[in-house]
Amino acid sequence: xxxSSYVAFVGAPNSGKTTLYNCLTKSAHKTVNYPGSTVDYAxxxxxxxFGQSIELVDTPGTYSLFPKSRDEEVTCELLFKQSQxxxxxxxxxxxxxxxxxxxxxxxxxxxxxIVIVAVTxxxxxxxxxxxIEPIRQTFGVPVVLVSSVTGLGLEKLAQTIIxxxxxxxxxxRPLTEWNSRKYEAILRQNKEVEDHVFLRGRxxxxxxxxxxxxxxxxxxxxxxxxxxxxxxxxxxSIFWLAAPFMDIVDGWxxxxxxxxxxxxxxxxxxxxxxxxxxxxxxxxxVFVPQIAILFLGISILEDSGYLARAxxxxxxxxxxxxxxxxxxxxxxxxxxxxxxxxMAARSMSSKREKFLTLFIIPLMSCSARLxxxxxxxxxxxxxxxxxxxxxxxxxxxxxxxxxxxxxxAIGNRLLKVEETSFFIHELPYYRRxxxxxxxxxxxxxxxxxxMKAGPVVFVFAVLFWFATTFPNHQEQNEVVKLxxxxxxxxxxxxxxxMQPMGGDWRTGTALVAAFTAREVFVSALALVFQIADEDEDxxxxxxxxxxxxxxxxxxxxxxxxxxxxxxxxxxxIALQCMTTVGVAxxxxxxxxxxxxxxxxxxxxSYMLAVIVVQTLRLCGVA
Amino acid sequence: MTGQLHEQPKHKHLRIVEVLGEPxxxxxxxxxxxxxxxxxxxxxxxxxxxxxxxxxxxxxVALRQNExxxxxxxx
Numbered sequence: 235x236x237x238s239s240y241v242a243f244v245g246a247p248n249s250g251k252t253t254l255y256n257c258l259t260k261s262a263h264k265t266v267n268y269p270g271s272t273v274d275y276a277x278x279x280x281x282x283x284f285g286q287s288i289e290l291v292d293t294p295g296t297y298s299l300f301p302k303s304r305d306e307e308v309t310c311e312l313l314f315k316q317s318q319x320x321x322x323x324x325x326x327x328x329x330x331x332x333x334x335x336x337x338x339x340x341x342x343x344x345x346x347x348i349v350i351v352a353v354t355x356x357x358x359x360x361x362x363x364x365x366i367e368p369i370r371q372t373f374g375v376p377v378v379l380v381s382s383v384t385g386l387g388l389e390k391l392a393q394t395i396i397x398x399x400x401x402x403x404x405x406x407r408p409l410t411e412w413n414s415r416k417y418e419a420i421l422r423q424n425k426e427v428e429d430h431v432f433l434r435g436r437x438x439x440x441x442x443x444x445x446x447x448x449x450x451x452x453x454x455x456x457x458x459x460x461x462x463x464x465x466x467x468x469x470x471s472i473f474w475l476a477a478p479f480m481d482i483v484d485g486w487x488x489x490x491x492x493x494x495x496x497x498x499x500x501x502x503x504x505x506x507x508x509x510x511x512x513x514x515x516x517x518x519x520v521f522v523p524q525i526a527i528l529f530l531g532i533s534i535l536e537d538s539g540y541l542a543r544a545x546x547x548x549x550x551x552x553x554x555x556x557x558x559x560x561x562x563x564x565x566x567x568x569x570x571x572x573x574x575x576x577m578a579a580r581s582m583s584s585k586r587e588k589f590l591t592l593f594i595i596p597l598m599s600c601s602a603r604l605x606x607x608x609x610x611x612x613x614x615x616x617x618x619x620x621x622x623x624x625x626x627x628x629x630x631x632x633x634x635x636x637x638x639x640x641x642x643a644i645g646n647r648l649l650k651v652e653e654t655s656f657f658i659h660e661l662p663y664y665r666r667x668x669x670x671x672x673x674x675x676x677x678x679x680x681x682x683x684x685m686k687a688g689p690v691v692f693v694f695a696v697l698f699w700f701a702t703t704f705p706n707h708q709e710q711n712e713v714v715k716l717x718x719x720x721x722x723x724x725x726x727x728x729x730x731x732m733q734p735m736g737g738d739w740r741t742g743t744a745l746v747a748a749f750t751a752r753e754v755f756v757s758a759l760a761l762v763f764q765i766a767d768e769d770e771d772x773x774x775x776x777x778x779x780x781x782x783x784x785x786x787x788x789x790x791x792x793x794x795x796x797x798x799x800x801x802x803x804x805x806x807i808a809l810q811c812m813t814t815v816g817v818a819x820x821x822x823x824x825x826x827x828x829x830x831x832x833x834x835x836x837x838x839s840y841m842l843a844v845i846v847v848q849t850l851r852l853c854g855v856a
Numbered sequence: 857m858t859g860q861l862h863e864q865p866k867h868k869h870l871r872i873v874e875v876l877g878e879p880x881x882x883x884x885x886x887x888x889x890x891x892x893x894x895x896x897x898x899x900x901x902x903x904x905x906x907x908x909x910x911x912x913x914x915x916x917v918a919l920r921q922n923e924x925x926x927x928x929x930x931x
Contacts (some may be wrong), residue, residue, distance in 0.1 A: 298887040302880065334889040334913055414875060417886035418893060425913075441914055445899075448916065452900050452909055546918035550906035559907070559918075583884075656881050656923050657907055658888060661916040 240289035241395055245326030246335050247295035248662040250354035253382040254326055255292040258392060284392035288399055299341045299409050304580040314408050321403055322348045329355050330438045333428040339373055340420050346406045349375045350394055356381035358440050368430035440663040447664050451543050461547050468531040472524050479523035487516025502707055506699060514695025514757040525601045525683055528570040530676040537667035542659060549657050555639055556646030559657050561591040568598030571683050572814040576821045586653040592821055594641045596809045596831060599634040602752040606805050609756055610798050613778050634806050686813055694750040695757045702761050734844040736797025738786040749810045794856040800847035807839035857931050862924035866898050870929040877926030889913045890927055
C-alpha cells in the first residue's frame, strides 16, 4: 500500500516537540481535523528557507506507543493507520531526559519506522560536554542536536529530513506487549547511552534550580498560598487589565452603532446597520480582551512549568469529587471558554473522570457570561463605588465553583461505572516562558474562539434584528413596532414562564436568544430597547438607563434587585451555548450526555432562579 | 530491606526492586521511568495526604499514594 508522504513529529510531553515543529514550519501551519476522528493536529510545511517543501505533522505528546488517553490514541492512530502512516518520524528527545525519552525511539524502531532523533534543548547543557554519537551507534539512526532557542542544528535537521525523504519505509507493525523485564532492559541500555553522552557526568543547571524552586512552590504551607495567590491574580487581571481595552471596544462600536443609525434615521437599512450589525458585533467583540488575558495567563503558567505543579496540588481535593488533578487545566480553561476546555480534557486517561470533567465544564463561569454579569452587576450597583460590582463578580465566581463541585459530587454518586483512576504527572523543569510562543498561543486560541462563536452570535443577532423589526417595520412608534414584532409574539408565549422569574416577554425573548450564545443576551436586550438611538457615550450606559425605566404591562418595574438576581442565577447554571453542545457531542462521542446537560442544567437553573426571585420578594426585596 | 514507596521517609535514597499492581498503572510507571534498578527519592507530599513528589532519573514526578504502593523499593 502506498504510504502518504509526510513527516510526523512524535515525542514525550514537555520534550520540546511543538516548539521545534514551530521553528521548522516557521509557525505557518494550520490545525486540521484528523480524518474520522474529532481530534485536531497541526499540519504544515517545512519552511521555504530550508530549500524543499515537505509536509510536517505535529502529534499530541505521548510517553509510549501504548496509548492511555485520547490524546495519545490520536498519535498512535496516525502512526499505525495503514495508508496514512507517515513516511518518516522525527522523535524529540530532551537532552536533559535522554534515558527516559529514548524509550520512544526504541519503540518506533521496533515498529519499523524510519526515524530521525532530534535531541532538543541543547541550550540547557554545555555543548562541549556532550557527545550524541553514542545514540547514533546504539540505534543506528541519524541524530541531530538542536535548540529551538539558539537555532542550533535546525538547518542540519531540515537537511537530514530532506536527504532521507525518498527512503521507502517498510510496512509498520504495532508493538506487541512490553513487559516489566523489557522496560527494565531498555531503560538499562538507555542509561548506558546517557552515561556516554555526558562526557563529564550528567549535570543540569535547570534541574538544580527546579529542585530549589520546588521546595518553595510545593511547600505544604507556601505551596497552596502561592497557588491561591496566582489564581486570584489571574482572575483579577481579567477584570482590571481587560477593562480599558473593553472600554475602547465598547466605545467604538457604540459610536459606530449611533453613527449608522443617524445616517438616515427613518430608513430601514440604517437601523439594520446600527442596531443589527454594529451593536451585535460590539457585543461579541467587547469581551475578547478578557478571553485573551485569561489564555495569556494560562499559557504563561503552562510554559513556566507551574501548571503541572498546580495540577498535583489540586489533585487530592478534586479526587474527592471523582475528578483528577488533570481536570484542573480543562476546568481552568472553562473560565475562558467551554470549547477549548472540553478539548483540553482529551489528555485525561480515565474515561470516568473525563466524563465528569466534561459534564461540569459548562458550569464554569466562561467569559461569554462576563458581559451578561457585567451588565447585570452594573445595573445593581449603578453609580456606586466600583468595588461593589467587582465584589459581586467574585461572589459569582466562587458560587459557580461551588455549583460545579456539587454537580461533580452528584455525578460521582450517580455514576455506576468503576474505573482505575491514577495520577502520574511529570513536573517539568521551570523555564522562563518565551514571549513569542505565549503570545502566539494567546492569539491563536482567542482567534479560534472568535471564529467559532463569532459567526453564530452574529448571524443570530442579525436574525434577531429581523424578528424585532418585522412585520410592522414601517410603524413610526418604536414601542408599537416592537410589541407587534415576531420576537414579541414568541416572547409573549413565554411570558407565563417568565413571570415567576420576574420577567416579561422582553426578558423571555432575550433569554431565548441567549441560547445560541450567552452574550447574545446583551445584544438582544440592546435590540429590544433600541439603544443605538440613544446619545449616551457607551452602549452599556444607555442600555442601563433603559432598563432602569422599563416597566411591565402592569406598570411595575421590570428589572429589580430580585429579578436581576434571578437572571444571574439562571446564567450561572443554564447551558445556553449551542457551540458548546456541538463540541460536547464530539467529546462525549454521543448525543445523549450533551442533551442531558442541556436539559438538566437549564431546568435546574430555571427552578433556582424562580426560588431566588420569590424568596427575595418574600423577604421584602423588590 | 524492601518496602513500598508510599511508606518511605523523605530524602532517603531508594532503589526500585519491582513494580507490581494494576497493569495500566504499572505500564505508565515503567514508561515514565520507574523501572527496576532505578534510584529514586521521595522529596515531598502535597497537602491533605495528596500526591507524593518523587525524584527519578533527573526529573520530578507526582504520584498518588495508590500508585506509589505499586513500587517496591530497597531501602
